[in-house]
Amino acid sequence: MIIEPRMRGFICLTAHPDGCAQNVKNQIEYVKSKGAINGPKKVLVIGASTGFGLASRIAAAYGSGASTIGVFFEKAPSEGKTASPGWYNTAAFEKEAHAAGLYAKSINGDAFSKEIKEKTIELIKADLGQVDLVIYSLASPVRKHPDTEVLHRSTLKPIGGTYTNKTVDFHTGNVSEISIEQATEEDIANTVAVMGGEDWSMWIDALKAENLLAEGATTVAYSYIGPALTEPVYRKGTIGRAKDDLEATAFKIADKLKDIDGKAYVSVNKALVTQASSAIPVIPLYISLLYKVMKAEGVHEGTIEQIQRLYADRLYTGNAVPVDEKGRIRIDDWEMREDIQTKVAKLWEEATTETLPAIGDLPGYRADFLSLFGFEIDKVDYQKDAQEVVEIEGLV
Numbered sequence: 001m002i003i004e005p006r007m008r009g010f011i012c013l014t015a016h017p018d019g020c021a022q023n024v025k026n027q028i029e030y031v032k033s034k035g036a037i038n039g040p041k042k043v044l045v046i047g048a049s050t051g052f053g054l055a056s057r058i059a060a061a062y063g064s065g066a067s068t069i070g071v072f073f074e075k076a077p078s079e080g081k082t083a084s085p086g087w088y089n090t091a092a093f094e095k096e097a098h099a100a101g102l103y104a105k106s107i108n109g110d111a112f113s114k115e116i117k118e119k120t121i122e123l124i125k126a127d128l129g130q131v132d133l134v135i136y137s138l139a140s141p142v143r144k145h146p147d148t149e150v151l152h153r154s155t156l157k158p159i160g161g162t163y164t165n166k167t168v169d170f171h172t173g174n175v176s177e178i179s180i181e182q183a184t185e186e187d188i189a190n191t192v193a194v195m196g197g198e199d200w201s202m203w204i205d206a207l208k209a210e211n212l213l214a215e216g217a218t219t220v221a222y223s224y225i226g227p228a229l230t231e232p233v234y235r236k237g238t239i240g241r242a243k244d245d246l247e248a249t250a251f252k253i254a255d256k257l258k259d260i261d262g263k264a265y266v267s268v269n270k271a272l273v274t275q276a277s278s279a280i281p282v283i284p285l286y287i288s289l290l291y292k293v294m295k296a297e298g299v300h301e302g303t304i305e306q307i308q309r310l311y312a313d314r315l316y317t318g319n320a321v322p323v324d325e326k327g328r329i330r331i332d333d334w335e336m337r338e339d340i341q342t343k344v345a346k347l348w349e350e351a352t353t354e355t356l357p358a359i360g361d362l363p364g365y366r367a368d369f370l371s372l373f374g375f376e377i378d379k380v381d382y383q384k385d386a387q388e389v390v391e392i393e394g395l396v
């Protein structure tokens with residue numbers, strides 16, 4: 001079957017198995033090229049199939065030979081439909097990892113549920129005994145609360161007033177003004193319930209209760225800050241409240257892990273094109289300007305470069321982990337460099353439909369977006385029938 005991208009709004013309905021596999025191979029090669037890290041050995045990644053979570057899994061497996069268990073929520077292929085990208089990514093990762101002699105198993109289901117936590121616990125008990133790193137990298141629009149069964153929906157809204165700014169439709173390049181209505185208290189509470197720290201905490205409690213965290217174990221969740229210009233819709237909006245909660249949760253978890261000398265961190269990562277970030281108004285325009293500036297400065301990174309640096313230069317240097325005044329690891333340091341942000345802010349003022357092709361990196365944005373779904377990847381022959389990938393080797 002020949003598979004082509006089929007767009008609907010901000011999502012792509014199809015994914016290419018060979019393109020996704022090539023993406024995974026490229027990430028593996030990148031990690032190998034950077035050399036060995038004295039890093040984690042037994043790793044649980046929650047949200048392991050795409051984006052930062054996938055990179056965290058690959059960097060652990062190929063940076064320090066780690067055994068990995070990945071948890072995610074992805075769709076298998078079905079009649080007339082391709083699988084979701086994370087399905088193909090994981091199938092490719094498992095195959096590569098097993099061929100390289102690395103332990104890798106995966107669990108597909110709702111990480112917010114008690115059932116999936118129990119399944120994961122059973123798998124760790126049976127196969128690994130304990131884990132020494134737990135990466136929490138979920139991005140989800142909804143969460144069914146395991147105790148109340150209430151379905152919470154997150155929103156991306158400003159707080160305390162309507163927010164108006166520029167945005168771009170990255171398919172057409174059209175720059176326009178967008179106004180987003182302010183959030184209600186309920187919107188805020190729901191977003192915190194989905195993307196805040198409660199579920200991370202529940203995972204760690206569940207693992208610790210079963211003595212599955214090794215002495216000195218580390219857990220890391222991912223956050224974002226970004227510049228003043230996106231603050232109303234991001235850091236000071238509903239999602240920002242959830243990130244505040246996530247960051248506060250790191251301290252609570254760290255307290256609970258003291259008896260095993262465990263550590264809990266939030267790592268603030270760089271803005272990147274993922275399925276989640278493409279849906280946030282204003283952010284795609286910011287990212288297209290940011291990419292242009294960071295590429296020109298030679299400091300652009302993707303998820304794998306970010307996470308390789310997180311392990312090699314922050315978490316596993318053998319010295320104390322460097323953190324900011326709020327206790328957070330910063331791998332958004334290059335994005336937030338003053339010279340970079342000054343340039344982006346200036347370009348922001350100039351950005352219109354007419355100027356953007358010259359001052360922004362829309363082609364880079366689009367290429368990254370399509371590559372999330374396995375399209376327009378070098379070395380992939382899209383004229384050839386795509387391989388069928390109905391199974392993931394290590395799926396439990």
Ligand code: NAI
Pocket residue numbers: 046047048049050051052053071072073074086109110111112137138139140222223224268269270271272273274275276277
């Ligand atoms: P992503 O959409 O690429 O990955 C999300 C992962 O969560 C996937 O593996 C997916 O299968 C899994 N997932 C979603 N719902 C699930 C559920 N109910 N049960 C089990 N698995 C589920 O997202 P991305 O961008 O990698 O985000 C990960 C974290 O990084 C988020 O906390 C995000 O806020 C943060 N981050 C993202 C940045 C960006 O620019 N994309 C920047 C900084 C932080």
Ligand code: NA
Pocket residue numbers: 047048049050051052053054137138139
């Ligand atoms: Na992820």
